[in-house]
Amino acid sequence: MLSIENLHAKIGDNEILRGLSLELKAGEVQALMGPNGSGKSTLANVLAGHEAYDVTGQVLFEGEDLLAMSPEDRAVAGIFLAFQHPVEIPGVGNFYFMRTALNSLRRQRGLDEIDAMDFLELAKKKMELVEMDPSFMSRSVNEGFSGGEKKRNEILQMAILEPRLAILDETDSGLDIDALRVVANGVNALRSNDRAMLVITHHQRLLDYIVPDRVHVMAEGRIVRSGDKELARALEKHGYVGFDEVSLEPSVSVAATP
Amino acid sequence: MTADTDYAAGVALSPTGGLALLEPEPSDDDPAWLTEARRSASDWVGAHGFPTRKDEDWRYTRLESILTVPFERASPGLNHRRALTAINGLGVGLGGARLLFVNGHFAPELSRVDELPTGAIVTNLASVLAEGDERLEPVFSRTLAPFHHAFAALNTALTDDGAFVSLPAGVTVEAPIELVFYSEANGAPLVSNPRSVVLAGPGSQATIVETHTGLPGEVYCTNAVTEVVLEPGAVVEHYKIQNEADSAFHLALLDVRQDRESRFSSHVFALGSHIARHEVRVNLEGEGADVSLDGLYMPRRDQHHDNPVLVVHAAPRATSRQLYKGVVDEHGHGVFNGHIVVRPGAAGTDARQTNKNLLLSDDAEIDTRPRLEILTDDVKCAHGAAVGRLDEEALFYLRSRGVPEQTARAILTYAFAREMVDLIPLEPLRARVENLVADRLATSRNEETT
Numbered sequence: 200m201l202s203i204e205n206l207h208a209k210i211g212d213n214e215i216l217r218g219l220s221l222e223l224k225a226g227e228v229q230a231l232m233g234p235n236g237s238g239k240s241t242l243a244n245v246l247a248g249h250e251a252y253d254v255t256g257q258v259l260f261e262g263e264d265l266l267a268m269s270p271e272d273r274a275v276a277g278i279f280l281a282f283q284h285p286v287e288i289p290g291v292g293n294f295y296f297m298r299t300a301l302n303s304l305r306r307q308r309g310l311d312e313i314d315a316m317d318f319l320e321l322a323k324k325k326m327e328l329v330e331m332d333p334s335f336m337s338r339s340v341n342e343g344f345s346g347g348e349k350k351r352n353e354i355l356q357m358a359i360l361e362p363r364l365a366i367l368d369e370t371d372s373g374l375d376i377d378a379l380r381v382v383a384n385g386v387n388a389l390r391s392n393d394r395a396m397l398v399i400t401h402h403q404r405l406l407d408y409i410v411p412d413r414v415h416v417m418a419e420g421r422i423v424r425s426g427d428k429e430l431a432r433a434l435e436k437h438g439y440v441g442f443d444e445v446s447l448e449p450s451v452s453v454a455a456t457p
Numbered sequence: 458m459t460a461d462t463d464y465a466a467g468v469a470l471s472p473t474g475g476l477a478l479l480e481p482e483p484s485d486d487d488p489a490w491l492t493e494a495r496r497s498a499s500d501w502v503g504a505h506g507f508p509t510r511k512d513e514d515w516r517y518t519r520l521e522s523i524l525t526v527p528f529e530r531a532s533p534g535l536n537h538r539r540a541l542t543a544i545n546g547l548g549v550g551l552g553g554a555r556l557l558f559v560n561g562h563f564a565p566e567l568s569r570v571d572e573l574p575t576g577a578i579v580t581n582l583a584s585v586l587a588e589g590d591e592r593l594e595p596v597f598s599r600t601l602a603p604f605h606h607a608f609a610a611l612n613t614a615l616t617d618d619g620a621f622v623s624l625p626a627g628v629t630v631e632a633p634i635e636l637v638f639y640s641e642a643n644g645a646p647l648v649s650n651p652r653s654v655v656l657a658g659p660g661s662q663a664t665i666v667e668t669h670t671g672l673p674g675e676v677y678c679t680n681a682v683t684e685v686v687l688e689p690g691a692v693v694e695h696y697k698i699q700n701e702a703d704s705a706f707h708l709a710l711l712d713v714r715q716d717r718e719s720r721f722s723s724h725v726f727a728l729g730s731h732i733a734r735h736e737v738r739v740n741l742e743g744e745g746a747d748v749s750l751d752g753l754y755m756p757r758r759d760q761h762h763d764n765p766v767l768v769v770h771a772a773p774r775a776t777s778r779q780l781y782k783g784v785v786d787e788h789g790h791g792v793f794n795g796h797i798v799v800r801p802g803a804a805g806t807d808a809r810q811t812n813k814n815l816l817l818s819d820d821a822e823i824d825t826r827p828r829l830e831i832l833t834d835d836v837k838c839a840h841g842a843a844v845g846r847l848d849e850e851a852l853f854y855l856r857s858r859g860v861p862e863q864t865a866r867a868i869l870t871y872a873f874a875r876e877m878v879d880l881i882p883l884e885p886l887r888a889r890v891e892n893l894v895a896d897r898l899a900t901s902r903n904e905e906t907t
Contacts, residue, residue: 270856271859271860279858285854286851288848290872290875291872296858299860299864300858303858303864360858360859
């Protein structure tokens, strides 16, 4: 579904991604871990189409050249980014925003728009999934939301927009254990055979709830190690120390670590 | 400038000035004091001439393109069909009296005044003048001396008609009183000089909605003066929707005088005109008077919207609040020129002034000039101005959800403007303004790209 090859990204002279490659198949959940500054969020932003970066390399999504697409075209193709820091938009109602987003996608995919009543029904159902109070729909997008509420609002959007590829950028950061469980349940409910997820996290904790098929470790703008879910546990125990200097041999298995 | 040629297309420019040549015509209907007032106003224009960009209050507005058009005075000829279309275009009625003026002349057959509380009057000014109502003399002479500028004087000299609203003590007119000024040129460029007067007696209450609109593509000039006098405890809300043809000129003065404990609020929405100037002057003459002035101006293409505001605190413990927002696109030019004066003795004054602007293109231009002149101690005054652009991160957020860029821009722009729309407590009017603003944003750029 997603094929990233030798991806470079920089802002000005600051090169953040330095030759990153990754394959993600439909139905898979892969986790991307790594220390602060390793380039995880940059990868998420680049995949969603943020225009601040100079990008080279190749990214194919369902065989299409993703880097040539505008952010809205990527959304139409089925990509969704749950932001690490969702922006507050005063004056734009949450309900209006989500309905506009869904109908923008449907229109560009040649489908009929959903009217306000039907959308309300849909939104209610999805809000139960993330245990969100309906009053959040009548507020401005993310305005005055707590950290946890913003993250739930992201998962709610994901549930409503039903993307093919969801990228979750540190969706667990700043969440207490209850909120983490709610968010993870929301994510797990969306796991399916035709949907892929890239879960970016700093902590192994989230992966107790969202069990990945594969774990990658990033350092200095590249993936320096890949393995199964046991790799995450090893990281939790030993930390990232040494990873940025570790040789670039691919996929050292650490499954045997006691 | 292209503007001079664009809008004068088919119109021979007059280097000596069209407006400057217009003279009052003696009318048997005018009381003697009015004939005299018109004469001296006309003389004043002759002696002082029109403002230039050297005048502090006019420095941002190019008047040459108005003064070189050979405007003629509009005669009472009406085109009912088009005027009716214009009224219907306003949408749902507001449920109250509605006076319609075509090119500054009253159209009674298109107007409606249903039942009013005893003593309340809603009618056209000319009919009241013809009766020689002497209450009007001080109202007229106040705007006469000292003159603010030649356009106000010209209005006095030339006005044909306008609205007259009079509320006796303690009377409340519940339904909004709608004043609609519709203009069209019919070939030659026409000027109209509507003059409206609102006299609010002690403890009376009313809402006035003033709409200015016209036939698209026509060159005409509206030079309007509206005077509002609030006696102690009176409450008046004034709405002004300036939706003139994009080829028109609109010059307006809203002149307000407030006695003690009175409350006045003004909401202006500037959408139309090639050049528009909506001036508000408020004199807080009585203790504890309260005024709140809101404005939204949205110039685009090569429109120019100038908003001079003067609030004079002449009495103790009065409060004033101003909130003006500008949304400027393409080659548009927006001006906020707000001035607060706190006179000696106006202790306990609370005055606030805020101006926020959103620039949507690199060619858009804003001049913002909040000014405070405080001549007494023991006052609370605050002012601020801001000019910004759309939040790029919010734009990316919307686009990442599939919202096309143009739509995302329009949504964020509306989010900025809607605060001014939300400040309208009157539901049917808010819906009407909301539609106007939303339509404007929806058509802003698309017309050029499609």
